[in-house]
Amino acid sequence: MRPVVAIVGRPNVGKSTLFNRLARRRIAIVDDTPGVTRDRKEAEAVLGGRDVTLVDTAGLEEAPPETVAGKMMAGSARAVDLADLVLLVVDGREGLTPADRHFATWLRRTGKPAILVANKAEGRAGEGGYYDAFALGFGEPVAVSAEHGEGLGELHDRVREALGAAPEVAEAAEGEAGSERPLRLAVVGRPNAGKSTLVNRLIGEERLLTGPEPGITRDAIALPWRDAEGRLVRLVDTAGLRRRARVTEKLEKLSTAATIAALREAEVVVLVLDALAPLEAQDIAIATLAEREGRALVLALNKWDLVPVKARNDRRRAIADRLSTGFAQLKGVPVVPLSALSGAGVDKLMPAVWKAYEAWNSRVPTGALNRWFATAIERHPPPLVDGRRLKLRYITQVKARPPSFVVFGTRTGKLPDDYVRYLLNGLREALGLEGVPIRLTLRSSRNPYVEGE
Template identity: 60%
Template sequence: MRLGVAIVGRPNVGKSTLFNRLVGQRIALVDDRPGVTRDRREGEATFGDVTLRVIDTAGLEEAAEASLAGRMRRQTEAAIADSDVVLFMIDARAGVTPADEHFADTVRASGKPVVLVANKAEGRAADAGLLEAYSLGFGEAVAISAEHGIGIPDLYEALVAASPEGAVGADGAEGEAEAAPAPLKIAVVGQPNAGKSTLVNRMIGEERLLTGPEAGITRDSISVEWSWRGRPLELVDTAGLRRKAKVVEKLERLSVGDALRAIRFAEVVILVMDATAPLEKQDLQIADLVAREGRALVLALDKWDLVEDRPARLQEIRADLEETLVQVRGVPLVPISGLTGYGLDRLMESVVGVHETWNKRVPTAQLNRWLDAVVARHPPPAVSGRRIKLKYLSQTKTRPPTFYLSCSRPESLPDSYRRYLMNGLREDFGLAGVPVRLMIRGERNPYEAKRRVKR
């Protein structure tokens, strides 16, 4: 059994820094400004002999329920309810503030075991704050420095002491979890305010991610485990990707880097587009990036409930797609509505289908019979009076499908004929919608090495 630990406190006390320290990776965004974290983010950590499910949360703030800060607070309260132990963090240098006292009452009302953590405790400037911490009623504060790793062994001892009975030391469930099949990793990407978080919430059936009318709410890439028709999945909601020229602030650059990392580690990428303004230049650039990374791609036309003449609109978008996204010709295009749930089953069927295509392997004998037929129908052109001979074709890897073609004079094979072969592979072997890579190499001359020695 994993021990659920929620890190809570007012903004800018170092919660995300401690989260990164515990999980051993810099996966949560950290910046000097307060309020960087908005959604709750989970990560696994091995802390001594204890396995933790660590939850990073947004800073607790007093605000109206309908405001962004109020919605962030509800996410934090949900994290507290989902945890076994709460790490209530204060800034030792700033001492106990009225906000700390107010939110200490909120944490106490949850009834969960609480470990008081005084961060930034390096140096004498923190001594007064450590004494003030007793006034919160949680006992002695554990003095740490999340940035420098000071006091982490003391935090381990306090955490074990506060853990509910039976929550630590149960390894049987962990062994079963390791034997489970790896989940299909799906990254949900798109421009700001395209409806990515709303879509993920509708998929999993709960308000797991922060949503609202404001553009750019999501900053971290948030991973959510889910199961569809018995198949384990890992959905990763990402920050909106704007045009590179508009990304000027450091925090947004970090968010964009996090989203690009999610694309690289995904197997399938769902590109969410606004159905009222699809296939904008930025949408096409994101799709091109996914193709260059070799990921399987599905296009989701969100906000389809706002479209009036749907058949005509869909036909128009498909026609534009054939001209603008030739590098992944045949990519699935699924109209959906994250708000109402329309089209989500078709979307997931497309995701599973394109994932199977992405993993498809074609036997070598079948490939070479196909190559003979293609060459007979349309042989490669002669260059400088000499015809290029195509020897054999084989598939070297999947994810994405990658083929090697052996031929004479590979440097002379025109790009147009290379595209002809790639389009044929995609159409004849059912590889629509995924990147197809064709590597061309020449014949190896066994006497070349001897010739060099004689020279």
């Protein structure tokens, strides 16, 4: 029997948009007008690797039971009663409201397992609401943008942790040390870079169609696979991503959407580059998308066997120079030269992938982190702003996947961008986070006795 996952929250926080996004099809009507959803809607979906029944509910509102709003509330409460897991959605941009606090208290009293979701959390506008949501007492919220499809990988991970392994997986894993969760690995790149050929080489069979014509792959194809070390991988081959201006036909638009969805759901992304072609703006755009989604990244430099031996050092330098100027936010991203066709160098790819995955999952003890922080500040103190020195007090890691840190101090909003980059580069070098996006948030501690502080 499928577990039931109910999406609840006050009106107009984006529940139906999240429902459509998780169901991967437009089922519920979405509009900015509060109260569009009145009846519960259900859909079969896959969340965290589990087949579930996903339930969209009306906005939670206190009202007499005989009114329409009261009946909507009763329907939402019934959905919670039947649910195995509840997704409580709040608006990251608007921040917490009394209604959010009221219904969070109500949900805790039901005793249902719940995950707090801060929707509309894209950009700086959603940061305040995300941090405020900690106060609801459901632990760390998941920051998502249902409209733009951001943050869904983290949500899938949390759902997987809450629901556990599917019964058939648990039976198959009986006697083993816990159920095995596959690494989600997406292979992306421009058309004709050799993505499908590389996937075929990795799995050891001609599973996917390949050829010299660009655009043979039109959909994202997921393949379960075990690497040479016996570790389980969910390997996803994707359609080639062209520049947006060139994407005109409906089928190609659907292929592009599937590729982007696979990238967003991945944990590690392998970007396949053609060693015979110059590194183009589209390659940088794909890598930037992976960084923005918080995915670990490895570059596979395909067709390396066709590059003349005498030209290889120059080719490596050209790629490094192009990355340093166009891709500074992921300094030190690993580059694996290989030939998907002949197999040369392919054995170096998965070790690089797993190393990036481990760094992506890494957590640093607070003591060690602050010892590095104190040394970094001593070596290069924050600059004077308006004649006063900015004080940076301490740093803490708030989450992994990707590694995310918060620096606390006074007037941190005035810290220059170049100093923030100094801290980011120091974190990356000191902690071995090459190829992994790093999130650094600045928070100011307020002095209630100083006006305007």
